[in-house]
Amino acid sequence: MSSSSIIHLTLPQWDAGSRKIRFIYLVNLTSFRLTESPHMGPVIPLYLGADVFSSTDIRTENHPRYHAKFAKRGLATKIHFSSAFRFHGLKVPTANNSLWFYSVQGLFRVAFEMYCKKDQLAVLENFQDVWKSQINDSPLKMSYSLSMQLDLEVSSSLCDTESRDKISQPQHCQDLQTEQSHLFLSAVRQKLRSLDDKLSSETQNHTEQLETTLLLLENINQYLNGNLEEKSVTETVLAMLKARDWGSVYSSSLLSCIGRWLGQQFHAANCSISQKVEGFKVQHIERISDLPPAEELATELFPEAMQTLLLHWMGLSEESTLEKRHSEYPILLLILEFANHNLITGVAHVLYSSLICK
Structure with a gap:
């Protein structure tokens, strides 16, 4: 250079x-x-x-x-x-x-x-x-x-702190930025032309692939227009996850990446969860031994996404019987309390004390 x-x-x-x-x-x-x-x-x-x-x-x-x-x-x-x-x-x-x-x-x-x-x-x-x-x-x-x-x-x-008298230097900065922008733009256009050629030469109709492709393109369009919607991203990500079998749960880089991202998002929420829990404790200080049911506590204090992940992980989908879900919620609440380092129920306090003593 x-x-x-x-x-x-x-x-x-x-x-x-x-x-x-x-x-x-x-x-x-x-x-x-x-x-x-x-x-x-x-x-x-x-x-x-x-x-x-x-x-x-x-x-x-x-x-x-x-x-x-x-x-x-x-x-x-x-x-x-x-x-x-x-x-x-x-x-x-x-x-x-x-x-x-x-x-x-x-x-x-x-x-x-x-x-x-x-x-x-x-x-x-x-x-x-x-x-x-x-x-x-x-x-x-x-x-x-x-x-x-x-x-x-x-x-x-x-651009040149040590040689400010070089009036041509700023132009080099701008030229470098413009060149990089043109390279990216050229690459994007080439990809789109390649996609157009592929679709033009297709002799078979792969409806599912085309639906997913349309979702991706719609997301790209929204992104370039600055109005990308969470709902659209959700549908597209789900379609990509279902597009094929991504391998064993023990060796899936996709699952590892999603797990890491989810964990980081949940960890980042810890501060706001703690504030919510502390506010709850203040309001219920007089009835700390007579708390609402586990399902109500979990719903009031922890993000819905955390509950959804654990419920499905435990095999409790929306189709599960109401009785079965109620019976498992105390376990789910306990996991949420421990994972978020916010102890609410007496069971959590007893178990935590027992664990740290060991």
């Missing part, structure tokens, strides 16, 4: 007391920005791992091991940047051009595990609004590959 096509970036910095923490905004799976722009849609702020771990007792050579540990919990991620990007003030191996970043939840976790009280307070004061605004963010993926920087008006002034 010629030197003229290199994009030099200076990451913005957040001052939190004595700590200086650089960051970026993750836009989607392939793009990022260095500036926040509300009119361009939601973004996820990510904080540079090297800054997050600076001035801690963890030796620099051990940082990658800790980053990987937090990444497994969805609190950190390793971002692989396009080779076109260079970072001012950072030593980044050009072989993989990657850096570790933390979500604001990950930043808080590191702060309260490794910072002194003064620095913990500084993080709390400076980042609490960010934490509140990102409370519903999904856990981070283990890694991302970012090839596009979307705030071109800013990148124009940052």
Whole structure:
């Protein structure tokens, strides 16, 4: 890659007391920005791992091991940047051009595990609004590959921090972005032409395949128009899951991926569930030994999706007899209490105490 096509970036910095923490905004799976722009849609702020771990007792050579540990919990991620990007003030191996970043939840976790009280307070004061605004963010993926920087008006002034007199440099930034956009557009059009050719040459009518294809195309159309509906996605995902037998439950990468995603979504809901449970306990403090039936408790306190998963897992579909479902709900409630770390019933408290004693 010629030197003229290199994009030099200076990451913005957040001052939190004595700590200086650089960051970026993750836009989607392939793009990022260095500036926040509300009119361009939601973004996820990510904080540079090297800054997050600076001035801690963890030796620099051990940082990658800790980053990987937090990444497994969805609190950190390793971002692989396009080779076109260079970072001012950072030593980044050009072989993989990657850096570790933390979500604001990950930043808080590191702060309260490794910072002194003064620095913990500084993080709390400076980042609490960010934490509140990102409370519903999904856990981070283990890694991302970012090839596009979307705030071109800013990148124009940052393209060459060390040589600002090169007036041609901003144009190189814009040319690189335009070229990447054209490549993606060309690839999408090629796929659509290929699909059209295949449908034109079909001699047999595969109704089920065509129905699923139509669902996918409708989702694509909605997505490009910015009005993708959850109902449409639900129907399409279900159709794809039923499209074929995806293999053994013991070796299905599809089931593993769905299980991981569901687990991350349910884990992210823990905070709101805890608040709901605490409110329930306050309201029922006088009748804690005379609680409503298990089914009512489960329905009031836990998300419907959690109940649906467990009911079908336990073989209790909607067609099951009402009596059978009632008899199994105490078990389902107990599982929900344990899985969400929110104990409500006396049985859960007794069992939990017994387990931790062992």
